[in-house]
Amino acid sequence: MYDARISSLQAAVPALQVLTDPTDLAHYGVDWTRRWTPAPLAIALPADVAQVQAVMRWAHAQGVAVVPSGGRTGLSGGAVAANGELVLSLQRMNKVLGFDAVDRLLTVQAGAALETVHEAARTHGLQYPVDFAARGSCTIGGNIATNAGGIRVVRYGNTREWVAGVKLVTGTGELLDLNRGLVKNSSGYDLRHLAVASEGTLGVIVEATLRLAEPAPATRVMLLALPSFDVLMQVFQALRERLGLEAFEFFTDRALHHVVAHGAQPPFDTAYPFYVVAEFASEGEAGEVALLSAFEHCVEQGWVEDGVISHGDTQAAQLWRLREGITESLAPYVPYKNDVSVRVSAMPAFLAETQALLAAEYPQFDVVWFGHIGDGNLHINVLKPEAMANPDFVIECERVTKLLAATLERHGGSISAEHGIGLVKKPYLRSTRSDAEIAVMRGIKAALDPAGILNPGKLFDP
Amino acid sequence: MYDARISSLQAAVPALQVLTDPTDLAHYGVDWTRRWTPAPLAIALPADVAQVQAVMRWAHAQGVAVVPSGGRTGLSGGAVAANGELVLSLQRMNKVLGFDAVDRLLTVQAGAALETVHEAARTHGLQYPVDFAARGSCTIGGNIATNAGGIRVVRYGNTREWVAGVKLVTGTGELLDLNRGLVKNSSGYDLRHLAVASEGTLGVIVEATLRLAEPAPATRVMLLALPSFDVLMQVFQALRERLGLEAFEFFTDRALHHVVAHGAQPPFDTAYPFYVVAEFASEGEAGEVALLSAFEHCVEQGWVEDGVISHGDTQAAQLWRLREGITESLAPYVPYKNDVSVRVSAMPAFLAETQALLAAEYPQFDVVWFGHIGDGNLHINVLKPEAMANPDFVIECERVTKLLAATLERHGGSISAEHGIGLVKKPYLRSTRSDAEIAVMRGIKAALDPAGILNPGKLFDP
Numbered sequence: 001m002y003d004a005r006i007s008s009l010q011a012a013v014p015a016l017q018v019l020t021d022p023t024d025l026a027h028y029g030v031d032w033t034r035r036w037t038p039a040p041l042a043i044a045l046p047a048d049v050a051q052v053q054a055v056m057r058w059a060h061a062q063g064v065a066v067v068p069s070g071g072r073t074g075l076s077g078g079a080v081a082a083n084g085e086l087v088l089s090l091q092r093m094n095k096v097l098g099f100d101a102v103d104r105l106l107t108v109q110a111g112a113a114l115e116t117v118h119e120a121a122r123t124h125g126l127q128y129p130v131d132f133a134a135r136g137s138c139t140i141g142g143n144i145a146t147n148a149g150g151i152r153v154v155r156y157g158n159t160r161e162w163v164a165g166v167k168l169v170t171g172t173g174e175l176l177d178l179n180r181g182l183v184k185n186s187s188g189y190d191l192r193h194l195a196v197a198s199e200g201t202l203g204v205i206v207e208a209t210l211r212l213a214e215p216a217p218a219t220r221v222m223l224l225a226l227p228s229f230d231v232l233m234q235v236f237q238a239l240r241e242r243l244g245l246e247a248f249e250f251f252t253d254r255a256l257h258h259v260v261a262h263g264a265q266p267p268f269d270t271a272y273p274f275y276v277v278a279e280f281a282s283e284g285e286a287g288e289v290a291l292l293s294a295f296e297h298c299v300e301q302g303w304v305e306d307g308v309i310s311h312g313d314t315q316a317a318q319l320w321r322l323r324e325g326i327t328e329s330l331a332p333y334v335p336y337k338n339d340v341s342v343r344v345s346a347m348p349a350f351l352a353e354t355q356a357l358l359a360a361e362y363p364q365f366d367v368v369w370f371g372h373i374g375d376g377n378l379h380i381n382v383l384k385p386e387a388m389a390n391p392d393f394v395i396e397c398e399r400v401t402k403l404l405a406a407t408l409e410r411h412g413g414s415i416s417a418e419h420g421i422g423l424v425k426k427p428y429l430r431s432t433r434s435d436a437e438i439a440v441m442r443g444i445k446a447a448l449d450p451a452g453i454l455n456p457g458k459l460f461d462p
Numbered sequence: 463m464y465d466a467r468i469s470s471l472q473a474a475v476p477a478l479q480v481l482t483d484p485t486d487l488a489h490y491g492v493d494w495t496r497r498w499t500p501a502p503l504a505i506a507l508p509a510d511v512a513q514v515q516a517v518m519r520w521a522h523a524q525g526v527a528v529v530p531s532g533g534r535t536g537l538s539g540g541a542v543a544a545n546g547e548l549v550l551s552l553q554r555m556n557k558v559l560g561f562d563a564v565d566r567l568l569t570v571q572a573g574a575a576l577e578t579v580h581e582a583a584r585t586h587g588l589q590y591p592v593d594f595a596a597r598g599s600c601t602i603g604g605n606i607a608t609n610a611g612g613i614r615v616v617r618y619g620n621t622r623e624w625v626a627g628v629k630l631v632t633g634t635g636e637l638l639d640l641n642r643g644l645v646k647n648s649s650g651y652d653l654r655h656l657a658v659a660s661e662g663t664l665g666v667i668v669e670a671t672l673r674l675a676e677p678a679p680a681t682r683v684m685l686l687a688l689p690s691f692d693v694l695m696q697v698f699q700a701l702r703e704r705l706g707l708e709a710f711e712f713f714t715d716r717a718l719h720h721v722v723a724h725g726a727q728p729p730f731d732t733a734y735p736f737y738v739v740a741e742f743a744s745e746g747e748a749g750e751v752a753l754l755s756a757f758e759h760c761v762e763q764g765w766v767e768d769g770v771i772s773h774g775d776t777q778a779a780q781l782w783r784l785r786e787g788i789t790e791s792l793a794p795y796v797p798y799k800n801d802v803s804v805r806v807s808a809m810p811a812f813l814a815e816t817q818a819l820l821a822a823e824y825p826q827f828d829v830v831w832f833g834h835i836g837d838g839n840l841h842i843n844v845l846k847p848e849a850m851a852n853p854d855f856v857i858e859c860e861r862v863t864k865l866l867a868a869t870l871e872r873h874g875g876s877i878s879a880e881h882g883i884g885l886v887k888k889p890y891l892r893s894t895r896s897d898a899e900i901a902v903m904r905g906i907k908a909a910l911d912p913a914g915i916l917n918p919g920k921l922f923d924p
Contacts, residue, residue, distance in 0.1 A: 102695070186881065429650065
């Protein structure tokens with residue numbers, strides 16, 4: 001496959017590693033959505049920041065579209081290259097660059113896996129508290145580009161809260177060294193926060209300086225079986241008031257069904273409609289007493305039908321597996337994923353409306369609900385029936401997502417809580433952001449990427 | 463004083479309260495810098511968001527410059543109107559609009575005083591943890607516009623961390639309802655974070671939704687006398703490791719001299735070169751033991767020459783007064799203020815260089831140092847000798863600030879930690895932000911304020 005642009009790139013950046021093999025194009029051209037047919041021009045694998053800048057200067061001069069690429073574990077098509085783009089993979093830039101004990105800052109290249117960051121933090125007796133199941137494959141650059149959330153947001157916030165500095169290469173190849181790890185820096189617009197959640201449309205994140213936190217406290221994990229959706233928020237509030245919440249996750253009987261079918265041990269003899277996995281700081285006897293008393297309160301109120309409290313790390317991991325194993329257990333089904341959020345206070349009304357909507361619109365589909373309910377974040381996974389063709393299934397799901405987006409808009413919610421907009425949610429962005437906001441976003445993109453070559457067509461149309 | 467533009471404004475927004483009396487122009491045209499001669503066109507006092515939008519639509523159509531205005535307690539000239547601008551004061555929009563117990567969110571109009579926010583939070587059994595001495599006069603809109611820091615940043619972060627939503631009226635009069643209190647919302651660029659620290663150049667902040675925190679723990683306050691600068695960071699690290707730090711502030715003997723001359727009680731019989739006020743979470747006997755052991759450790763190391771630990775709120779307030787009273791005690795002297803920051807780890811080297819620089823360049827001036835050393839933030843106040851004319855004094859201080867800015871640049875610091883850039887720091891912005899960053903900032907401003915009427919000349923030149 002010959003393309004004059006590839007020779008031009010190799011002439012402009014001689015030391016750059018470039019892949020053009022069809023297998024590589026297919027591999028690097030997709031993310032976890034797998035809805036689009038990969039068709040990149042080529043794959044660039046820069047070794048350092050200077051090469052990233054050189055690639056971007058070349059792409060700007062030649063008008064070649066570039067897709068920045070990390071672990072490609074995204075769920076919104078943000079890293080898809082289906083239109084002859086150059087994929088710029090940060091795969092080789094995956095090193096830990098340094099740690100400062102006084103500042104408690106860890107500096108890493110953007111291609112480092114989240115797990116690499118976790119390990120480096122532990123080495124220094126601290127923790128990087130953002131965590132989710134894709135930790136082994138996703139990269140910190142991708143985490144920042146989507147402001148990844150995960151299972152500890154209720155306690156530690158999103159990725160954004162932990163980014164003390166970002167190095168960003170713009171659409172013209174300029175290197176911006178943003179905030180440089182400062183705690184206090186009121187010197188104009190904070191472009192670091194613009195880089196967070198920019199989905200590769202404003203620049204290529206090449207390096208990050210991350211805040212680390214004190215190690216997590218000793219914790220216990222609780223699994224609760226609930227009789228109805230209605231009591232979910234009451235359980236959340238009761239536990240939040242009484243215990244140091246580290247995580248509060250919910251899932252339905254359908255979710256448990258799939259995880260158990262995938263090999264997990266059923267937690268109770270009886271099936272219940274809803275489940276909560278919650279984790280709490282718990283130290284010493286006082287912690288034990290508080291935990292039991294909170295649990296008993298929920299039982300007495302009739303909110304909880306059954307429950308388990310972990311004793312030891314093995315049991316805690318078993319309970320967590322029931323929640324963390326859901327995504328993996330659904331993978332064989334080609335799920336269509338909604339990732340929505342509302343204010344926590346709006347959750348009961350939103351849930352009731354959405355349940356009614358989906359029951360009416362998806363009577364024929366298996367719908368699996370789970371999510372980070374303490375952050376107002378709900379994941380709705382619709383499973384494709386085996387006999388149905390995927391394009392037909394997606395059309396049907398997109399029809400219903402339009403209705404869901406209208407419900408969200410009425411409740412002041414967001415069409416993307418933590419996956420990003422990418423290609424998948426682009427048609428519904430207007431349910432969450434006004435025309436005026438989108439116009440401002442376009443203006444901001446023009447300031448950082450005047451040629452419009454950075455991940456074009458993602459987030460909004462050019 | 464007749465100006466056709468005033469009649470035009472009154473015709474365009476009939477219900478708008480407009481002041482044109484010379485006393486009002488002089489009052490609303492300045493902030494705490496008092497370096498520029500106020501010369502606004504008029505003062506607009508909108509009663510609601512619709513009036514703010516109408517004023518901005520009129521200003522955009524007429525090409526009239528607008529200075530958004532809060533409590534005007536700023537120290538960088540960000541709210542100064544010295545060039546015939548229309549001052550848009552949020553003074554009448556000062557109400558608490560609502561509180562949600564589930565979300566723990568407080569919604570207020572932008573003109574509400576910080577103290578009003580504190581009181582509202584307390585009413586609901588929670589706290590708004592950003593705090594500093596101007597709490598009675600400054601407004602939450604101004605706090606957001608400069609990302610105000612203060613005395614609890616080491617524990618709770620800056621204003622930015624507590625802003626869950628902002629309503630912003632742009633330079634064309636569009637109302638943007640940004641983030642709406644959502645915990646998770648990965649739907650494109652986070653314009654809320656762009657509004658924070660925008661110093662009135664991107665829009666008028668009209669409403670804010672603020673996160674509230676659990677009430678502060680019971681605390682004790684410690685005053686420490688230190689023999690030298692060199693041990694300061696060692697004391698900080700030792701206390702941070704051993705105790706739950708809520709604040710860690712430092713000041714010099716010159717600062718104490720002025721506070722005592724202003725009426726405070728001297729804490730020790732002897733004078734020492736440096737002092738620290740630190741506040742710690744301290745509950746029960748275990749807290750007492752940890753506190754004493756940390757104190758003894760510092761004494762044993764030879765880092766601390768004398769110390770007091772508060773018993774009761776009255777003594778805690780007395781110790782705090784020694785730090786919080788500094789700014790007030792310096793007010794009669796017309797101080798020139800530097801508000802700089804570096805990474806905490808860079809502080810020792812930066813301090814040493816800066817001390818040498820200022821001793822060489824300011825041999826004739828009284829230089830008072832204090833600051834939030836746990837955040838890497840140093841306040842340097844140079845006092846004008848009585849016999850010196852203010853313009854000569856400012857010229858001399860600006861000459862030395864250029865040298866200080868060069869030192870900061872070498873250490874990766876910021877020329878404005880928490881006061882903002884405004885007019886005062888504008889000549890030094892390039893020490894902290896690159897030309898490429900400033901070019902991006904200009905592009906962003908054009909996207910939100912295409913006519914360039916919002917606080918023109920602040921932050922950077924048009």
